[in-house]
Structures are given as C-alpha cells and as structure tokens.
Amino acid sequence: MMAGKVTGLQQGAGRIFVVSALFLIAGTFLWAIQVLPVIWYWAEVIILFPPCCLSLGLWWMARGRRGDVPFVGY
Numbered sequence: 001m002m003a004g005k006v007t008g009l010q011q012g013a014g015r016i017f018v019v020s021a022l023f024l025i026a027g028t029f030l031w032a033i034q035v036l037p038v039i040w041y042w043a044e045v046i047i048l049f050p051p052c053c054l055s056l057g058l059w060w061m062a063r064g065r066r067g068d069v070p071f072v073g074y
Contacts, residue, residue, distance in 0.1 A: 007062050009058065009062040010059055010062035013055045013056075013058035013059040013062060014055070014059045016051055016052075016055035017052060017055040017056050017059055020048045020049075020051050020052040020055065021052055023044065023048055024044070024045065024048050024049065024052060027040075027041055027044040027045070027048075028041070
C-alpha cells in the first residue's frame, strides 16, 4: 500500500509511536484493574500522549506524499 522507500525518520517516528502507545495501553489496563494508582496513570498520560500524537504526525508526513497532513499545523 505504501509506495516508495521507508525513510529513517519514518522508522524512528513509527517506533516512538508504537512504544508510547503500548505504554499508554498498558497503563490504562493496569489502572482499570486497580494496580496503578490514578495519579500515576494521569502522569503517564500527560507525559506520553504528546509524543504519541506528534510521532504519529511525523510518521504520516515522512511518507513523502503530498496533500493534507493530519495532526500537524492545525
């Protein structure tokens, strides 16, 4: 589906997105089963949500296609 070569920026941004998203999912699960206190859960969300969204936007931009870029510049 993706045309062209995968760039280093795209790989790096993709890795940051995957790692931060996995930590957010794990934190949500631990909070839901009441293992993680709510204050630590919110600290995790506040710290990891911005890199997760920004890296998704960078990954999207690094595709090398023209057109609309979601999450960046709006």
